[in-house]
Amino acid sequence: GESVGLHLPTLSVQEGDNSIINCAYSNSASDYFIWYKQESGKGPQFIIDIRSNMDKRQGQRVTVLLNKTVKHLSLQIAATQPGDSAVYFCAENLAGGSNYKLTFGKGTLLTVNP
Amino acid sequence: NAGVTQTPKFQVLKTGQSMTLQCAQDMNHNSMYWYRQDPGMGLRLIYYSASEGTTDKGEVPNGYNVSRLNKREFSLRLESAAPSQTSVYFCASSEAGGRAEQFFGPGTRLTVL
Secondary structure (H helix, E strand, O other), rough: OOEEEOOOOEEEEEOOOOOEEEEEOOOOEEEEEEEEEEEOOOOOOOEEEEEEEEEEEEEOOOOEEOOOOOEEEEEOOOOOOOHOEEEEEEEEOOOOOOOOOOOOOEEEEEEEOO | OOOEEEEOOOOEEOOOOEEEEEEEOOOOOOOOEEEEEOOOOEEEEEEEEEEOOOOOEEEOOOOOEEEEEEEEEEEEEOOOOHHHHHHEEEEEEEEOOOOOOOOEEEOEEEEEE
């Protein structure tokens, strides 16, 4: 079946740089997307979400971009800090399916070097 | 507020043993979820409870049962544990539906020998 995937399994950046984490999805019926951050030994933590009627959404230091044409999602983190080091997951929800069923990607490990 | 709490934090079982993972939330959320996370994998939904009194299967329900005891508590039971159930289990809750922020507990690390 179709599933959410990631372009890069690991990403290493310098403190203060901007980070871009990518996610490809193959199910064109998905219309809701969400990003989670998971620090080592902890449960995932919500970052930001976006619906398919939007191309961009901004939060505090984070921006999510959605390109429906190429089925691509990205998470941009501005001025990356050591505390941003974690695994980042994207997840999708299918339009017309259960609102409760999120399909998660495998994750990208972000390492921030001081 | 404690948020979402899970017990136990760690557990080792032998094949065939049974156990119940406990989860409670103090945010008055309607919906609760159980996920498993295997190494190098994203989370996979086992069961969810949209509201008190209802439960539904997720992506990987086989070998598990759940009980929504009340609005606060949602337990996951392994009747006869198998090595394939070795994983980290996360409970989560949300105000209403999956299209909303889910708050996750700290996880239970389960090993089945």
